[in-house]
Amino acid sequence: MYLISWRFQIIGFFFLSASAFAEVQDISTSAIIPRADLVWTTGLPIVERDALDQELIAYPIDGDTAGVNPPGFCWTPHEAAKRYRIEVSSKTAPDALIIVADRQLSTVYPPTKLLMPGDYRWQVVYLNEFGRPWGLSKTRCFRIGKETPILVLPNVAKLRKEIVGVRPRLFLVGDRPSTIRKEIDEGRVDHWEYFLSAANGAIDEKPYAEPEGYANNSFNESDWRRILKVGKVGSAHLARTALAYQLTGDRKYLVAARKWMMNLASWDPRGIISHDIPLPGGAVGNDEASMALLERMAFAWDWIGDELLPEERERILEVMTERGNQVLAVLHQQDFLSHPFSNHEGRSLAFLGHAGLSFLGDIPEADDWLDYVLRCYLTSYPCWGGDDGGWAQGTSYGSSYVYRHSTFAEALCRVTDVDILRRPFYKNHGYFSLYFHPPYAPMNAFGDGGNKGQAEKDRSVCEKSLIDFLANTFCDSVLKWHAQSINVPSLHLKSNLGNETNWNEQHLEDLFSLLRAGTYEPNAEMPVPTVVTKLLPNIGWAAMHSAFGDADNDVWVLFKSSRFGSFSHSHADQNTFQFHAFGEALAIDSGYYPYYGDPHHALWTQQTLAHNGILVNGRGQATKNWNAIGSIEHYERSNDVTIVRGEASSAYNQSPNEEIAKMWQEHLGKIHPPILPKVEKFERTLAFVASAERPILVVYDYLKSAHPTSYDWLLHTLSKMEVEPMSGSIVIRQGKARAAVRIVASQPITFSQTNKFTIPSGGTTSHLPRQWHLTAHTKNNVEEAKFCVVFVPFREGEVSPSIKVIERKNTVRFQVGKTSTAVWWGPGELGEIDMCGRHYMGRIIVQTASEL
Structure with a gap:
């Protein structure tokens, strides 16, 4: 089912959700059809309120063309609503419902069928505890264009049946390994030397003891970093050695990968490296470390799992069931679908997605992991920006988080027909970076990490890798120029800080550069200034x-x-x-x-x-x-x-x-x-x-x-x-x-x-x-x-x-060369501005040489 030319595949299968949603559709066709017997709800008051703390706003936005077909619907909750019903009708038959999803608990809904190109309207009906309607949202309109990209929620059970025999299935699908080997042989893989050095270093490293918890069972930054370091470095060793075995066939890497796999599996999954599990004494598990284990043990299971002994496989499945269920439990507890603003849980989506794909068919709960992750990605996440690609936390956090999400999107698309990257957010995010943090910018834009780049001109390898991936994915020459223009430090095992080894355990850019080697690359084209x-x-x-x-x-x-x-x-x-x-x-x-x-x-x-x-x-x-x-x-x-x-x-x-x-x-x-x-x-x-x-x-x-x-x-x-x-x-x-x-x-x-x-x-x-x-x-x-x-x-x-200042009654004017700017200087926010004898009502007037 998978296609190697993965960016150019045509989606041909659309699946009915396995969940109990009452979507009105003809499951014998690939598009939703209207039902005349179910009609648009009227006669109730409009009680929609503005979004409050960590609540979603409505999507699709009124009057816009949806980013994908069908759109992932999102709406603002109402504290008096016990459940929700979403209704969608077409402009040509406004009273007959095309979609009606009843008794929804979360404030999102991903349809499982296509919409025909055209104009639509949608509303949310608020239900009481008995399922009876009592109020309505505003009615909003949207359009589905003929070229609107297709992105339909799949049936995970059908996905499992189609990929259950595919190994490896994470990134290394089909002839990808041979393509990557060819790129290595021809010297076209960034960071290959570093990757191999780090993999060899992992062979020599002795297994790590499970970290001790916090001193006095109380969080402190020093212990947090110590615990985190062990988990991330150990799991990086596992991922690199497992991939090195896949690419080289050298069994020394298999021996090392098995060593690290079973080392990490020996740690208590409900202990200090767990996903926020409460511990005796009041501390909680270090989720930063546990997320790394979830992701990288999932990689290794796919790449070397068949080489493990039966008792080893049994232990891995036991541990990973616990780790995956921990993450899903937190997501459910937070109703992350409706409130997707917890930072760490946002990152955990990608890691749980990798685990869901890797263990699909081996762990029954993996179906639930993958289904929940897909519902998030097709509706409310990313939540920090809309289709325009922005990231409200800033360019530094944007590049770090989108990089992680892109890895899962790529893995998913290589082995299924589900292409999350069709959402316009992803391509536009590359331009968000370009507009707000161009390659010649000395500092990031707004938010935490904004000072990055001040001490040196080098930027993060993560950011460059992300932009390069987006450029290749969307065949975008300007983004390719952007990526190539970002100067980054070379990766070396020898750290600049004393004798400490630089294992590059945070984002593993060296590993992902290998997994992405040999994909189509457009020519770089500098934007016309x-x-x-x-x-x-x-x-x-x-x-x-x-x-x-x-x-x-x-x-x-x-x-x-x-x-x-x-x-x-x-x-x-x-x-x-x-x-x-x-x-x-x-x-x-x-x-x-x-x-x-x-x-x-x-x-x-x-x-x-x-x-x-x-x-x-x-x-x-x-x-x-x-x-x-x-x-x-x-x-x-x-x-x-x-x-x-x-x-x-x-x-x-x-x-x-x-x-x-x-x-x-x-x-x-x-x-x-x-x-x-x-x-x-x-x-x-x-x-x-x-x-x-x-x-x-x-x-x-x-x-x-x-x-x-x-x-x-x-x-x-x-x-x-x-x-x-x-x-x-x-x-x-x-x-x-x-x-x-x-x-x-x-x-x-x-x-x-x-x-x-x-x-x-x-x-x-x-x-x-x-x-x-x-x-x-x-x-x-x-x-x-x-x-x-x-x-x-x-x-x-x-x-x-020279900046000349000319003050007149209720006006201050600035003259710089041939440009004049006048501002209102009287009481209140605006008034009549005197611009060189001409009067304008407003706050500010700008007159340039071309307007003289």
Whole structure:
């Protein structure tokens, strides 16, 4: 059934779900047909509410073309609903139901049949405890195009029957091993030398003892890393030696793989390396380590399982049944289908998917593992971005997580007809990386790990590998250029940190580069340098480039105002921006990321104080809070000018996280700032003029609070800034790039600058350089305040460009060369602006040379 030219296969089988869903369909055909005897529900009130903390929003989006056929339906829950019914009808027969899935517990539904091309509407009916309807969602419309990719939920029982005799089935299907061997012989496999060295090193390594638990049964970062290290390295040894045996046929690798397989199987699957299993004394199992074992023991079972003795196979099946069931139990407990925002469980999907595929036909529960995983991937996951491919936690976490999910998607598609990568998210994610973290960017964009790349130009091997895979998968020449342009460090067993061996146990990029060797590769094609702006509405991010793709000339700005709040690996950074020019970072997200929850990370890096934002009464936005949200209210582009506006007042009005409040007092010696006064308005408007001659960024802020208060305008850089307090002029110098900055405020301001954090960075980041932090503080307490700041980049050796400020009644105008920008300076958020004698109603007016 499998096809070797896996990216170009035609899906020809569509299966009815084995679960008890009441989908209306004719199972003798491959498409759903309408039923005239079941009709669209009417006559009930519309009671749908907005999504709350960690809840899904509706998909398909009203008026959009669905990303795949059929779409994976998602909706927002209602606390009074005990179950749900989803109804779908076509535009041509609006009352007859094509799909009716009754008594749903989760707020997602993946249909098991195709929809014919056309226009459709859908709604959710809310049911009470007796299954009776009492309310409705909004009615939404969507389209299925003739070219909409096909992605149907399969029947896992039928999949099992079709692949039960296929071994190996994970990646090495059919003649893939011989293809990979040929690529190795011809020197076309990245990291082959490292892989072989690491596999040989695993032969010499003695089996590891099962790690001891936490000292005093209490979590601490040092013990957590010790336990994690043993689990990940041991399982990496297993995966590499098992694959080395498959590719070389050398039985020394089989002996080593059996050694590591049985070593890991000897550990208590309900012990310290388990998936969050409660342990005596109050500690819980280290799920980071257990996920690695689940994935890599599944690989080894597929690659060497037939070589094990019967008693060894019995032990493996016993252990892996327990490990897989642990993960599925947590997913069910969280109702992950409906609430897919737990970070570790999101990652565990890929690992449980690999285990489900590998043990399908050997462990009865593997059917359930794979079925649940597929339902997630076809509906609510990935949850951190929509079809536009964004990842709300940031580019660093995006590349790491999507890399893992891509490995399962690839394994699945090679041995079945189910191609998760048909969802538009995956191709668009490659462009998310390109727009927001181009190969010449010195730092990541927003969120945890954003400082990566600051200490050295090298980027992660994981990111490069992911983009290269997406380029090959979608035959995309621009993404291929992106991948080839990412500079990464070479993999060596000898670590830069003392005598420690670098086993590259986190992502195993060397192993996956082998598994992906010999696939089609498009020619790399650099994008034509041009003005490119991109808005990702789902995550509330915008990127604006003056010469996209041109490392020497591109000036770009990133802006964020997101519905995802400061939850998880996102920061309290609504309505903040980053600014880059000529390959240098000029206005940065400051701080480092030693580990999640580290005092520096929690009390600086994740705080508004560390970003190019604003403090109100000395306080920033709430951290670790889903409801600390922003929103992009306006976005437009006209020729070289792009204007984007965000609103983020709600982010300041959330109660502080209790854990953060305790850390604030413990480490900073003071009480967390109160959430008074209420912030009624925080609008930030960015105007980016992408002129080839002189790019300009204008940041215009309007703030209003319930009572008079102070405001602090924040700016962060890698090097000390030159500040002239009297004129509000600032010069930023970084590498070969410079920026002239002019700040004007509606109230008198004072300037201060420091290179100290409120709490120092420690651990693995203690050696990294200090950064510089500027504050423009209003001298008087006022209800309303406005700031307008103009950034003009220039190169080392050039004369600093002039920024003229002309103040008129209720208007401030900035003149930079032939570009004029005028902003409303009277009371309220907008008014009549005087632009060189012409009057316009609005917030900001930009006039370029082409408009004179």
